[in-house]
Amino acid sequence: MAAAPGSALAAERWTADDAVGHALADPAIARSLEAGERAIRAEVEAATVVPTPTVGLSHEQVFGGDGVAYRETSLTVAQTFDLTGWRGRLRAAIPNREAVLRAELRAWRLDVARSVREAFYAVLYHERRAGALDAWVARLDRGVTATSARRARGDAATYELRRVQRELATARARRASEVARVAEAWASLARWVPWSERPSLLGELRPAAPGPRSDAGKLPRLARLEQLSLALDAEASAWGSPMLRGWTISGGYRLARAASQDGHGLVLALTAPLALWNNDAPELERLHAERARLAGELELQRRRAERSERGARERLEGALAALDGLTPTTEEAELTRLAETAYGAGEATLTELLDAYASATELELARADLAWEARRAAIALDRERGMGVER
Secondary structure, three states, rough: OOOOOOOOOHHOOOOOOHHHHHOOOOHHHHHHHHHHHHHHHHHHHOOOOOOOOEEEEEEEEEEOHHOOOOEEEEEEEEEEEEEOOHHHHHHHOOHHHHHHHHHHHHHHHHHHHHHHHHHHHHHHHHHHHHHHHHHHHHHHHHHHHHHHHHHOOOOOHHHHHHHHHHHHHEEEEEEEHHHHHHHHHHHHHHHHHHOOOOOOOOOOOOOOOOOOOOOOOOOHHHHHHHHHHHHHHHHOOOOOOOOHHOOOEEEEEEEEOOOEEEEEEEEEEEOOOOOOOOOHHHHHHHHHHHHHHHHHHHHHHHHHHHHHHHHHHHHHHHHHHHOOOOOOHHHHHHHHHHHHHHHHHHOOOHHHHHHHHHHHHHHHHHHHHHHHHHHHHHHHHHHHHOOOOOO
16 A cells, blocks of 8 residues: 555655655745745836936017017936935845845745655544554454354354344454555645655654754744835834925036027926925825734734644643553453454454454554654644754
């Protein structure tokens, strides 16, 4: 069930880290990040573009009595400028905006890693359950053989043979259902990890005990809020001085003609906005309100992250402690062997034999269920600690 033989690729042996690496190796991910960063820079450049100079041409004619005529032609070039440096401060927010994008990508990668790991270990979990049911079928096959032998000696009725055969059919039905779940688990893994031939999966279903808490991997959702807050600070600093923005300086040539007299001269002009009110006030209020909202959300997310990590750790420790309580013992195998020997000698009933078989199977299934719960708890803890992508 674990691997399809017959090719070099089928012989590949993957760990969970290998599966995550394959899932995140798509070059489209890097292209998406690069395109997002270009879009951020382009958006800021579009907002901070310097207006192009303007060219003006004017001609004025004035006629009066007694043949008085006056004409004036001017050619000017004007350029708008500002004294605040707001464009530079807006551009200073670009690295923070790019860091926000990278934090969002890292959060997505963590979610993918969690999904891939769950799909990977789900295959191991259902294969382990199928193995336990295989062992149950094998034991019941021996039970059919032993019952047939006793029936041949006249020590067992036909009912007992049919009873153990029915139990065998039930076990095979449960195994078939579990094999279908194995196929479903493989299909879920294939959604994330491409392959031509199915690889062999390596790993223990039971996870290791949780290590000490580490701040090495900052949670991307917290990093995103921090970088977004810094970007808003930089953007807010760009506004608030409308009196020093939108200045225009112009210069040019002027030709004045009155009757037969011509005059030549230079034109110089400086205009400044008449800022009777602050047009930036609504934008500043929006930025400050958003900044305050982010500060509150960041504090809330920090507390929630601490509680989530603590809860995930306790969940993992509880599952491991429960699993330790079901450690296999030599008495389990001995009980099955004794039940088979006693039934073959006519010293135990069929019900006792079937109970020994069923209890051994249920114990193994319970261990698989607890190991799966512990593994899921470990994956959730890694997610809460910002781990699980590169390890």
